């Protein structure tokens with residue numbers, strides 16, 4: 402019985418140990434299962450995740466709006482074509498691009514000249530020295546017709562028409578006579594008698610004069626304004642040339658009024674370096690009221706300057722003359 406009890410005791414111990422182990426394992430298992438349920442509760446099933454993703458768009462990450470770098474409305478940057486630098490000689494309406502090289506060379510020779518002076522002087526032929534390279538007018542009837550050391554008339558040049566001054570053996574072009582008659586009448590009303598001593602000379606006449614005198618006092622054949630039929634020399638009434646500078650009443654009247662009838666004092670002391678002629682205070686040339694008036698009030702110092710600054714005017718006047 403004792404033994405049996407002893408055995409029974411050890412069996413009980415083993416049983417208890419086994420039972421305890423069993424309980425431990427069971428509790429451990431239960432804990433694991435419980436923990437698993439907990440995790441399942443917190444973690445939505447996969448399908449639920451997918452559904453959520455489709456239903457609610459992933460919240461847009463609020464990007465802090467970057468303030469526009471320059472809130473000022475930048476003016477639309479018009480792509481400006483890089484402007485061609487304007488050549489200083491070609492900046493004038495009276496420039497001729499084909500003469501650019503001459504402008505530049507002339508300016509190199511006279512660096513103190515203003516650009517516009519360079520342009521009109523080259524236009525007027527002053528690039529060359531007097532008589533160095535005289536051009537022959539390709540149009541016989543220009544108006545104004547500039548005849549000087551740079552431009553000459555063809556040997557065969559004849560004015561488009563010549564008419565005689567009434568009562569005199571002198572001839573001029575018709576428009577010159579019309580202007581002269583008006584001027585003569587106004588002079589008479591002012592108490593003056595104009596004395597004409599020279600007008601048109603043909604080239605043979607001019608050649609005889611030049612052969613006798615040479616350069617200085619007489620223009621070379623082809624270079625004389627008297628060949629154009631538009632120039633008139635006045636006498637002083639005592640056998641000599643008139644000198645409007647001597648302040649005789651008639652001289653003063655001519656100096657003050659000739660422009661009103663389209664005449665200019667062609668050769669002055671101021672423009673001798675351009676015209677190549679000494680001052681001739683008796684030689685008036687018909688150029689029309691517009692030019693004569695502009696020159697009288699100082700817009701141009703010489704007829705050369707007028708044509709150099711108005712290179713297109715000559716052709717216009719040519720048409721005007723030919724239409725008459």
Ligand SMILES: [Zn+2]
Pocket residue numbers: 599627632633634681684
């Ligand atoms: Zn003359």
